[in-house]
Amino acid sequence: MWADKGFEVASEQFKLPVSTLPVEEAKVTSPVKVSQDAQSIKVAGTGFAVTFDKNTGLMSQLMKDGVNLLTSDGSPKLHLWRAAHRNDDMWANRDWEKFGINNLKNTLVDLTVETVDKCTAKVTSTIKYDGKEGFGAYHISTYTIKGDGSVKVDNKIDFIGLRINLAHIGVRMILDKKLDRMTYFGRGPIENYSDRKSGADVGLxxxxxxxxxxxxxxxxxxxxxxxxxxxxxxTGNSMPDFLINSDENLMQFSALPHTDEQMFPVEYKIDLPVSTATVFCLSTKTLGVGSNGCGPRPLDKYMVWSDNSQFTYTIQLLQSK
Structure with missing residues (x-):
C-alpha cells in the first residue's frame, strides 16, 4: 500500500451560511492615567503603559509588567513593500524602488491626546510618509487605550501622487526577539498568499x-x-504575551527574524545578519504572487494599488504567565 489507513487524500473547507451573534464589549472599570512632558505622551494603567514620542508621533514603548515589547525603533509604521520574490523582480520591484516605497521618510504632522473618560484615553497621530517622484501618503492613526490593557488602532491611509502597485497596505512592528512563538487563527500552517491560499485551511x-x-x-x-x-x-516565562485582533475584514500577517531591508538584496541566506528582533507585518491587503518568473503577474483581483484605505486592529496586553 502507498499510504496507511486513515491517510487524508483530499479535503475542502466550506464557509457555513449562518449568522453569528455580535460580540458585546466587556465593560472596562480599570482607570488610565495620562501624563506628558516636552518629549512624550504616556498613557498608563494597571501593569501597562503606552508611550508616544512627541517628535515623531510614533509609539516609542509598549510596556507590560515593566517589559517593553518593542525594540528601540519598533513602533507600528506604514509598510507598503516587501523583499522582492523572484516573481516580483522584473516588474513590481522596479516601481517600488522608483517611487521610494522601500525607503519612506516619515514626518510628524500632528499629535493630540484626550481623556475620553476615566477608563479611556485617545491618542491621534498624523504622519506624512514621503517617497520619490511625488509619491507619498498621510497615515492617521487613532489609538484608543483602555484600562484593561487594550489598544484599538484605527488607521486611515490617504495616498499622494500616481496610483501605483504596492506589496502591502499595512503596518510593521519590530518586536523583542524573545517573542519568538506565535499562535494564530487563520490559514496555515504553510505560508499562503491571496492567489494561493485555497490549499491552506483555516485553523488554529x-x-x-x-x-x-x-x-x-x-x-x-x-x-x-x-x-x-x-x-x-x-519561550519560558521571560516575556508577557500579547494578542492582536483583526476587525471584521480579517488581516494578513507574517512574523520573521529579519526585516525586508535586511533580506533584499542578499544573494544567499548564509549572508543574512544575526537576527536581533521579531519582525511583525500586519496588512489589510497583500499582493498576490503570480508566476512572473516564467509566466504572468498576479491577476487584477490580487493586485494591491495605492488607493485610500482604512483598517483597524486591536492590541491586547495579556497577564504574565
Missing part, C-alpha cells in the same frame, strides 16, 4: 518564528491570509 496553528521555511535566496515569506487573531509569546 502554533509556529516558531525561526521554524518557518526559509528560501536559499532571502525574500519575503511566511505570509498568512484570513487571520482573525495572532498571539505572540516568549
Amino acid at each position: 496553528y502554533e509556529l516558531g518564528v525561526n521554524d518557518q521555511y526559509e528560501y536559499e535566496k532571502p525574500m519575503d515569506r511566511g505570509n498568512h491570509e484570513d487571520v482573525r487573531w495572532v498571539k505572540f509569546a516568549g
